[in-house]
Amino acid sequence: MTEQHDDVFEHHGGFPKFTAAEETENFGPFVEQMRQLQDLAVSVAPPDDVFGEARALAQKLIDLLEPYQVPEGQQPAGRIISLPGRGSLLMLPWQVERFDEGGVRATGVFRRFHLGGNGAAHGGVLPLAFDDVFGMVVHASGRPISRTAFLHINYRAVTPLNTKLTVEGRLDRIEGRKSFVSARMTDESGKLIADCEALMVQLLPGQP
Numbered sequence: 001m002t003e004q005h006d007d008v009f010e011h012h013g014g015f016p017k018f019t020a021a022e023e024t025e026n027f028g029p030f031v032e033q034m035r036q037l038q039d040l041a042v043s044v045a046p047p048d049d050v051f052g053e054a055r056a057l058a059q060k061l062i063d064l065l066e067p068y069q070v071p072e073g074q075q076p077a078g079r080i081i082s083l084p085g086r087g088s089l090l091m092l093p094w095q096v097e098r099f100d101e102g103g104v105r106a107t108g109v110f111r112r113f114h115l116g117g118n119g120a121a122h123g124g125v126l127p128l129a130f131d132d133v134f135g136m137v138v139h140a141s142g143r144p145i146s147r148t149a150f151l152h153i154n155y156r157a158v159t160p161l162n163t164k165l166t167v168e169g170r171l172d173r174i175e176g177r178k179s180f181v182s183a184r185m186t187d188e189s190g191k192l193i194a195d196c197e198a199l200m201v202q203l204l205p206g207q208p
């Protein structure tokens with residue numbers, strides 16, 4: 001293996017090497033409380049002085065946490081695969097149930113925070129779900145971390161909130177740097193909610 005290939009393997013282009021973080025006693029429950037706050041922030045209509053009280057409490061939290069910011073890759077968020085959404089508030093709070101060369105399966109619900117309209121999930125959260133699963137599909141299949149070049153979704157049925165759904169993704173074929181991947185989102189009866197195809201392109205050395 002040449003030095004250049006070692007670099008690709010170790011650093012995945014310009015990506016830092018992904019390392020998992022340990023689950024601790026309080027981090028998982030803290031993330032779930034933050035998610036409950038997100039759900040409440042988009043669903044409550046209290047008197048304005050209650051928002052005033054909430055602001056004061058929120059500012060206390062900001063003041064508490066602000067001194068502990070660290071560079072990308074050192075925070076637990078996004079690095080604990082046993083937590084919903086790997087502990088990242090950006091990711092959907094879904095649980096990874098399968099992560100191997102045969103594919104990735106994640107299950108969970110869209111919550112009030114993900115509401116688009118008329119009781120259904122916002123269409124923009126489905127690409128987030130699929131893209132995150134595809135990142136894991138590439139990682140689980142042993143390929144270097146890749147960037148999404150295109151992602152095509154077919155919305156087959158209205159996506160319900162608070163209903164257990166499953167996304168299953170897999171690597172279909174490899175052509176040089178290109179990984180062609182696909183995934184399906186279904187409900188518990190097996191009804192197809194959406195399907196998706198994407199191209200993930202392996203990064204060149206140093207590529208951001």
Ligand SMILES: CCCCCCCCCC(=O)SCCNC(=O)CCNC(=O)[C@H](O)C(C)(C)COP(=O)(O)OP(=O)(O)OC[C@H]1O[C@@H](n2cnc3c(N)ncnc32)[C@H](O)[C@@H]1OP(=O)(O)O
Nearest residue numbers: 018131135136139145146147148149150176178199201204
């Ligand atoms: C467990 C934790 C794992 C964490 C994983 C994190 C994964 C993150 C996944 C993401 O969401 S990344 C964020 C969204 N994506 C981007 O920001 C990508 C922005 N675009 C780029 O950086 C570049 O366009 C890209 C790296 C995708 C490709 O540019 P390059 O200059 O490296 O490659 P090039 O354009 O030469 O294309 C390489 C091949 O892919 C093909 N290709 C590229 N874009 C395409 C496209 N859109 N449609 C079809 N083919 C495409 C291209 O034709 C060519 O095919 P051939 O090798 O057969 O000639």
